[in-house]
Amino acid sequence: MPQNGSLPLYQQISELLIRDIAAGRLTDGARLAPERDMAAGMGIAVGTLRKALADLTTKGLLERVQGSGNYIRAKTEVDSVYALFRLELPGGGGLPTAEVLSVARLAKPADLPPFGTSAEAHRIRRLRRLSGAAAAVEEIWLDGSYIDRIAAEDLSESLYLFYRERLGLWIQRAEDQVGLGAVPGWAPDAFAPPSGTAAPLIERLSWAQDGTTAEFSRTWFDPKTARYVARIR
Amino acid sequence: MPQNGSLPLYQQISELLIRDIAAGRLTDGARLAPERDMAAGMGIAVGTLRKALADLTTKGLLERVQGSGNYIRAKTEVDSVYALFRLELPGGGGLPTAEVLSVARLAKPADLPPFGTSAEAHRIRRLRRLSGAAAAVEEIWLDGSYIDRIAAEDLSESLYLFYRERLGLWIQRAEDQVGLGAVPGWAPDAFAPPSGTAAPLIERLSWAQDGTTAEFSRTWFDPKTARYVARIR
DNA sequence: GGTCCAAATTGATACACTATTGATCTACAT
DNA sequence: ATGTAGATCAATAGTGTATCAATTTGGACC
Incomplete structure (x- = not known):
């Protein structure tokens, strides 16, 4: 007693092409064969193929150029520079800003987890605000192999x-x-929780596109001003 | 085909299909066989089957497309039932287990955020362990509309x-x-941080497949035994 | 370089047929 | 009242076939 039916043809064709894209058999910019030929090759009508191609277009995987042909558009996703920022106001949201407190190139302290290839690292200390409210202090260690010197003026609002x-x-x-954790001694006065008091601590290890660990950071946040937010789906 | 039971036929069919979805025999996007064929195969009338399918539709598990067919709409999370579990030992990992402390159906307290449609909810309190170590206590509020009564024996290791x-x-x-937050007064002795002491607090709001908010929970964890872990990519 | 034109290709539309769910009704049982 | 069976017809989706409009492109020519 099978519950399964088969998908409509156009959806099967659409999925087949999506699989080809995912498998790398169809790459970004590639041009498909003319519709007339594709449909004949698949043993289906042009109208049915066109319905499948329209589906791909809706999904952003295809660009159809009248008079020219159909082109694969399979770009990797663009990410916002704040995609990795996880602190929000207790009610949600909040505009993140950052104020650099100090920058130094130092020998890596022994209490850090292993990251990068250099024996030295850049230590960047910042005060993070959410819509103007002092929300967190953070200490970022970037492996020394990426650059010799960093000056505070070099840094943009977004480190990433x-x-x-x-x-x-x-x-x-x-x-x-x-x-x-405990609020560090170097935290500025603008950060409400006094030095030494208990505060939630985020420890982050970050990986570069080539697979190497590039950065380690600690962020102490004020639980009255911020929440660490994770959305799971 | 469906056994004689106290439930109406259409509800038995509905549950049978839900079980197929839960077991992975029917996956998201799959098309069911035509109603006429399904009903014949089950030995029931099309009208009865349609009533069951309407129930599934209400639950957000099915999309019915006139002229085309019935399509499963159940995005399952990762196969593991622990996909939503976010606590790990400080060194990483840890086998999660759960011990039910109490279950009760109560009027929703005023300090909870809005969730579900009922004025009542089931409150489930549990002690969570990681590889045997008491890591967290949690209080889960499940909207009362889903079931009248829950007994502690009903609950599996995984609530989800x-x-x-x-x-x-x-x-x-x-x-x-x-x-x-502060460790709640009902926390058992097995949980090391004493009642009233500061502990990291996870507040979670959960949504069901039909878009409704279904559950709210608070989890206090022992920062010496556990970390909240988020992997971002 | 620009212009023009034919060929190639997709965009749009129409018609016909089949398959399938939506809607409604009647009848019977509990 | 609800549940179940059975039937009929309306409405929609899918598929095939065909035609013509609109756009792009490459090549010829100046």
Whole structure:
């Protein structure tokens, strides 16, 4: 007693082409054979093929050029430079800004997890605000192999944008561990929780596009001003 | 084909199909056989089958397309029932287990965010362990519309599996907010941080497949035993 | 370089037929 | 009242076939 029926033809064709794209058999920019020929080759009507191609177009995987042909458009997703930012106001949202407190190139302290290839790293300390409210203090360690010197003026609002544009470094994935820590002694007065008090602590290890670990950071946030938010789907 | 039972036929059919979806025999996007054929195969009338399919549609598990067919619409999360579990040992990993502390059906307290349609909810309290170590205590509020009564014996190790198999409820996405809270008074002695002390607090709102908010939960974890882990890519 | 034109190709439309769900009705059982 | 069976017809989707409009492109020519 089978519950399964078969998908409509046009959906089967659409899925078949999507699979070809995913498998790399059809790459970005490639031109498909003329519709008349494709349909004949598949043993279906042009109208049916066109319905499948329209589906692909809707999905952003195909560009159809009248008089010219059908072209694959399979770009990797564009990501916002704030895609990796995870702090929000307790009610949600909040415009993130960053104020650099200090920048230094130092020998890597022993208490950091292993990352990068250099024995030295750049330590960047910042105060993070959400819609103007001091929400967190963070200490970022970027492996020394990417650049010799960083000056505070070099840094853009978004560190990851700076990495990308100036260092050719693309942070592609990260792992956060949220626990509890103590507010560090160098935290500025603008950060409400006093030095030494318990504060949620985010420890992040970040990986570059070539698979190497590039950066380690610690972020202490004020639980009255911010929440670490994760959306799971 | 369906056994004689106390439930109406159309509900038995509905549950049978839900079980097929839960077991992965019917996957998202799949098309069911034509109603005429399905009904004949089950030995029931098309009208009865249609009533069952209407139930599935209401639950967000089916899309019925006039002239085309019936399509499964159940995006299952990753196969693992632990896909939504976010606590790990400080060194990473850890086998999660759960011990039910209490179950009760209560009027929704005023301090919960809005969720579900009922004025009542089931409150489930559990102790979570990671590889045997008491890592967290959690209080889950499931909207009362899904089931009248829950007994502690009803609950499986994974609450989400219970939801899926027994209630036809798919938790499809969730939002976690991690901040700081105080260990609740009902926490058992096995949980190391004493009642009232500061502990990281995860507040989670969960959505079902039909778009409704179904569940709210609070989880206090021991920062010496566990970390909230988010992997971003 | 520009212009023109034929060929190639997709865009749009129409018609016909089949398959399938949507809607409605009657009848019977509990 | 609800549940179940059975039937009929309306409406929609899918598929095939065909035709013509509109756009692009390459090549010839100046």
